[in-house]
Amino acid sequence: MSFSGEVKKELAKRMNPARHCQIAELAALMNFCGAYGRSGGESGGKAGYTLGFQTENEAVARKGFTLLKKTYNIDTDRILDEEELQGLFTKLGSPEEPVSPLLIKNSCCRRAFLRGAFLAIGSMSNPTKAYHLEFDCTDERKAWQLQEAIRSFEIESKIILRKKYHVVYLKEGSGIVNLLNVCEAPVSLMNLENMRILKEMRGAVNRRVNCEAANIAKTVTAAARQVEDIEFLRIHYGFQNLPEPLRRMAEIRLEYPDAPLKELGERFDPPLGKSGVNHRLRRLSELAEKARL
Known part of the structure; x- marks a missing residue:
């Protein structure tokens, strides 16, 4: 498994006990990789809407459904009517807009938000080769919000346009270490620090x-x-x-x-x-x- 995959595996296991932090993390997952489908009611089934997550990482999808169950008691096989779906959008924010600032006004909620964002659209290169962590946003306003959330922890990041993505990225080893600490990934943080020390020793x-x-x-x-x-x-x-x-x-x-x-x-x-x-x-x-x- 790649280093990026190891980080996501650790973050996916992290479950904040506070409901407001769970909502902030869920909002990030729904905002950055949420999937909404329409169920036509075939074979006598109920017509409505289904929820999911566009990700190839099973642990990320499981984390999203777990948060849906814990926060709003929505099961994986639940069919929502239009009123219920709009009610969820009212609570979490429209997927077309950045996450509501009210959901991430507290420092602990911004930590959860960044954790969810990394699970949804984050990636990280192998630290033995290069220091690089990034979030690939399809919306420029969402990229700005991510950058501001990162900056609130005194970590600097930059934004570049790459094809259709607005990429928020960090290239400094110390900044990446601090961000992993913010997202509460202590094991990955220690692994990265060990790699940094070894790399610096070899360089010296x-x-x-x-x-x-x-x-x-x-x-x-x-x-x-x-x-x-x-x-x-x-x-x-x-x-x-x-x-x-x-x-x-x-x-x-x-x-x-x-x-x-x-x-x-x-x-x-x-x-x-x-x-x-x-x-x-x-x-x-x-x-x-x-x-x-």
């Missing part, structure tokens, strides 16, 4: 390895250039013409062509610091440049 190790590799390459290149300059001086200038400190430096570098500056300094008596070694090697390179002119 890779950066350090790359940095050390770059430093090694830089050191090797510098040492090769120093040896080349010293060899040029030995042939075209003569070590006997060098001041004693530079002559000794040239001899030690030729003897230890791959050694770092600190190790070269330890070959002197008394030992020489890195800055001293670097200064003498630079002087030798400058002499070599003049000798080449």
Whole structure:
């Protein structure tokens, strides 16, 4: 199962005991993926309307029907007449409009609303590859409402138009973690945090390895250039013409062509610091440049 599927599985099991929060979550499910069908009364059956949820996730559909039963005592096989359907729309809001602000005025109800919205139209990428969570809205006003609900918890999201959808999305790992906390998905939150830590550790190790590799390459290149300059001086200038400190430096570098500056300094008596070694090697390179002119 995908990470997104795991999140929905956890959220589908979460049942808030407060009825007003149950209504807010149901309103999100009905508003974003509710399905309304007309029953013609074939074979003597009752004519009216049926309710359902347009989703491929069975857990989401079960959650929706459970909320319908708990909040308005509507069974899965119940046929509603037009008055009952309009009464439900009055309570939950028309599916053509954003959810009534009165249903989500409390912080706890906005949590439930966002949980229902994610179950209905939310998705999330695999955190090991990228941080991305989104809600695909068919109505721009509903996208704005979702963004505002998310912002009320001090979480920033953005909206883009993708084909026929107004997509509310988050791309920051910290924001996604906070949203999972708001929706009350602690297990998924901890799994995501563990993945983030592992990903950041790997990134830090890779950066350090790359940095050390770059430093090694830089050191090797510098040492090769120093040896080349010293060899040029030995042939075209003569070590006997060098001041004693530079002559000794040239001899030690030729003897230890791959050694770092600190190790070269330890070959002197008394030992020489890195800055001293670097200064003498630079002087030798400058002499070599003049000798080449």
